[in-house]
Amino acid sequence: MREVLAHLTAGAGLNAARWLAGVIRCRFDFDKQVAMRLAEQLGATPTVAPERFRHIVPSTTKPPLPAVAMLGETIVHAEDIRRPLGMRRDYPIETVTQVADYYRGSDLVVLAKGRIGGLELLATDGPFAAGSGPLVSGTSLALVMAMTGRTTYCDDLEGDGVELLRSRCPIA
Incomplete structure (x- = not known):
């Protein structure tokens, strides 16, 4: 940490x-x-x-870098610290959606765009939706964290595309 x-x-x-x-x-x-x-x-x-x-x-x-990239860095790395400690934090859904929208179209800083290629992502707690293909659904935060390669957040997701996404996540 x-x-x-x-x-x-x-x-x-x-x-x-x-x-x-x-x-x-x-x-x-x-x-x-x-x-x-x-x-x-x-x-x-x-x-x-x-x-x-x-x-x-x-x-x-x-x-x-775009401010949204730095916002994403802050949220993702805060979760890298919080989750192992069992700490939860609710972020404004608009903020997490903005980060998810940025990551879905970018491989700058985080190789998210390539990681989610060929998958449909659907947030269950907000307006985020992206892509087409096998479905991956869950909270906006779990989607963001999986988009950034965090394997453990795949456990919080559902759908036919979860295992493919999991296979593309290099970070436990």
Whole structure:
């Protein structure tokens, strides 16, 4: 969970210039840049990442990505922390729907568009619907989390397409 906090902290501390400098430094290897920024924020002791996160919470700085991408990062990684701890959070359905709409049409930041190709997604708690093919239905949050590759959220989904989606999810 420290790694997730460090990742969120890194994103909230990157402006466009700093992001671009890191991309160039890592020779346009985006995964390498994420790993580099993660290492910067983790710190040497277990208390460093949570302290840095608390400090950066009010930041409005972000990499040159759409605001909805950063919103998605925040929701998804918050759930990465909450679910293992048994903590639940209700998000405004309009917000989760906006993130789901963004992910369904994008492979920027998260490879969601390709992951859900050939499937019909239908939210049971809001207006989100996308695609065609075998059905995958569930809460908007469970759909977003599965779209981002979280296998455990497939347990919260129903329909003929769930197992195909599960097979495309690399993150437990």
